Amino acid sequence: MTMKPKARKFRIRKTGGASTTGPAEAGAAQAADMARSDTPGPSPRSEVAAAGQVAMKHPGPAATEDGFGTTPFPGSAAHDRLEAESAGRESAQQAEDAGAAQAPPPASPPSGGTPTAEQELAAIRAEGLTGRQLRMARRIAQKHGLAPSSDFDAVRLLRHRGIDPFARGGKLELVVDTGTQPSAAPAGTQSQSTGQALAPMSRQTTPAVPQPVGVPQPLGADERAAEIMKVQRDIARRRRKRLILLATRLSFFVLLPTLLVAFYFYRVATPMYATHTEFIIQKAESGASSGGGGLGGLLGGSGFATVQESITVQAFLESREAMLRLEDELGFREHFSQEAIDPLNRIGPDATDEDVYDTYLRHLRIGYDPTEGLIRMEVIAADPEVSQSYSQALIGFAEERVDRMSQRLRADQMSGARENFEDAEARALEAQQRVLNLQEQRGVLSTEAEVSTVFGQIQNFELQLQEERLRLAELLSVPQPNASRVEVAERNIARLEALITDLRSSLTNTGTGEISLARIQSELIIAQADLETRQMILAQALQQMESARIEANRQTLYLSVGVFPIAPDAPAYPRAFENTLLAFLVFSGIYLLISMTVSILREQVSS
Structure with missing residues (x-):
């Protein structure tokens, strides 16, 4: 069973291979980024295009993304050097900001500066976006906590946040919006493309760029790491919750019934004794039949000659007639009505003949083997002597039935001769x-x-x-x-x-x-x-x-006992381990079927 995680999704677009350069080259790349941020230049779109061209001219070797981008691993020597360089640049930037604050503000913005909100909205309208794209942009903006005044404003705000609302898969892109012209990258470094996420552990800063009022600022490295950790903890918490719920369901629907079944078979069930007997029904070979050839002579001494008689005897022993004769002669009902027998095997005082017959079938196991012609019978009772007496009585009933089966043939022969x-x-x-x-x-x-x-x-x-x-x-x-x-x-x-x-x-x-x-x-x-x-x-x-x-x-048919009934000295039933294992498998299968059915129905309803 699967559950959709209810957490914020951070989608990151992978636009280029990870750099495989050493720490020195990574530091040079960071310095180039800082230089680009200090140098005035064209709009972010031109910067993105230039960065894309540089990335196409200097493609880096493909490597596995380790989660830190081009930033050196925290704790390494290259990372320490980058920390020192970024600290020096921050102190120089603070001094420049202090000097700029003392200077008088300019009279009017330069003509080639950052475009206004009306210009950005006009440019977005000129792109010819469809209604579906605009609605999708508004939904994404609301999902990220933005309050756009229109669909075009939602596109503008998302782009300021570094999010491309029309990207395939809706991956998150964090873009450095500096508004400056990137400087030439040092040799051996790879330019960052539009939408590449900033390194989570880097401390580089971007120059202050005036942002429109009400537009949320992009997340910093620490905030992003905190959000990712929060999502991971939420996922782990939900996973633990699902595991606890699964263990609870398994305990309630599988383990608890299995324990109850095991308790019954090990502690409550009455030991039952089984008496085994094997006998065969044979046909007497007369002079005419033994002297004649053909198929009758071939099958005369095999078990196939008495298949019908053997099946008839088996059906008779499993019939109500045999049960009633056993009840009249040996008291079958009285034996299984004792208080010492467990409730599932005990016959109630007001039980009907059908209930007694069901108990009789549960405690009598008989089968016919056509290949050998043997009839194997197992009689189960709570006492070994009673089990032996029941088996002997049933064999006597079978002999009488075999004699009756050939009695009509003998009577016909005698009546004609007489x-x-x-x-x-x-x-x-x-x-x-x-x-x-x-x-x-x-x-x-x-x-x-x-x-x-x-x-x-x-x-x-x-x-x-x-x-x-x-x-x-x-x-x-x-x-x-x-x-x-x-x-x-x-x-x-x-x-x-x-x-x-x-x-x-x-x-x-x-x-x-x-x-x-x-x-x-x-x-x-x-x-x-x-x-x-x-x-x-x-x-x-x-x-x-x-x-x-x-x-x-002479008996035309007669019953020959191969294995005589002997009273056992140890109980044969119940088989506690086998029955407990079978109950566990049955309950597990039922739970699995119900879970799959519920999951399929839930998927159909949700879709």
């Missing part, structure tokens, strides 16, 4: 019931047994038929067979053939209200084949259900 098994079992029971109904309806337990029995009977009867035919052939082989025995044999043969024919027809032909054994056998074979198929399907469904049960019993 439905297939139940359907196969029902169809097998239907096939079994159909075989049983056929056996009950047809009265045949086994068609193979019935068929083998019938074929056995037919075979037995055919043997008997063969025997009867042999007996008949034996009876007919004699010349005179016994007719009764032949008749009996023929009847037995006819009966056996009819019986065998009935048995054979019973296998294939259907009678009145009867079903052939072949049909019964076909129905039973079809029913038994269907039963066997259903039993095979039932066995496969049972195997699938067992496989699904085994797969479901």
Whole structure:
């Protein structure tokens, strides 16, 4: 923030380089000046022009301005010599003034003397100055304590004071108004141009020149040095005042809040203990997934395979549900409502769930690292054992949530296998019931047994038929067979053939209200084949259900703890030095922004 100094401004125009001559040459220059002041000559303007021409003919080497002009440094031998010479000239001048006072005054001023005020005003009007230049001259005259009667008079008075009101920058020029013709300067010296300031420590005097009444006299060397010292003291005083105000503002807006923050963290804040835990969520590698290739096989064992699950677990631990479960099981609100906890971390007795949730988020720090797949959790509490118990409880909550995330997949797998098994079992029971109904309806337990029995009977009867035919052939082989025995044999043969024919027809032909054994056998074979198929399907469904049960019993997702929670033995918070330094930087930045804003607004308003 900058403030404009409220002090008088002394502007000095540098019209020529500083002389680099020695003390002797400086003394010669002073003597030449005194000689010029004693010798009558033209007006100051002609003197200024002549001095400018001499300065152009004899330019001096450029040097750094030391504040004393061409005057020797006070205390040096050259300065002492100049002091002695100036003292002698002053005594001679006083004697001449005394003699002139005794002589009678002249009757009229010489024609070639100093011009009058009316002549000077006429010359100024003839210069053709603009209204802006005249107004500027009046303002400068009023600033220097002059009382001009008009704008032209202000120009005249300023020129008598050695001030050029139209110079660029408004620099102060103190001109020796002697009204005499300068004498030739000694060789090796540099003429002083118009507007060059007199040496502050020189004691040379100028001849008495009649000045208009009411015109202030030019400042002497001592007066000018006193004014400069006064301005410097005023500037130093204002600078000290600004520094004191700046230190006061910094103390009030930066140091005092920083001290309050440091007092809180060092004296008031309750020590907090932090328990660190790291865990990872992994996915079980089944046979199908491990044998398959592609992108799934590449990402199966990395942390990218469980990114969504890890982010879900992190969001759950930071949710209100986890906070409410921790409150119900371990009394989170009660722990942070103790009187030993500082007011900023304490939960009030009438605090809402939102206030408790804000405190829960401030004392739980959890983050997920996608590159490693780790979830890092830090639980903060006022007691190390409580911090450890909170961390263990939150890990248990996370494991339950991971199990729930894979529970639906396991339930879908089991439900499908169970439905297939139940359907196969029902169809097998239907096939079994159909075989049983056929056996009950047809009265045949086994068609193979019935068929083998019938074929056995037919075979037995055919043997008997063969025997009867042999007996008949034996009876007919004699010349005179016994007719009764032949008749009996023929009847037995006819009966056996009819019986065998009935048995054979019973296998294939259907009678009145009867079903052939072949049909019964076909129905039973079809029913038994269907039963066997259903039993095979039932066995496969049972195997699938067992496989699904085994797969479901295996955890598809599970939480693996890498760093178990251990109770700390030293408090981790508050970090007093870091927090105090951060508060100092924050307050300093706020003060800097406000100061810059106020300074910019003040500059805009003033402009």
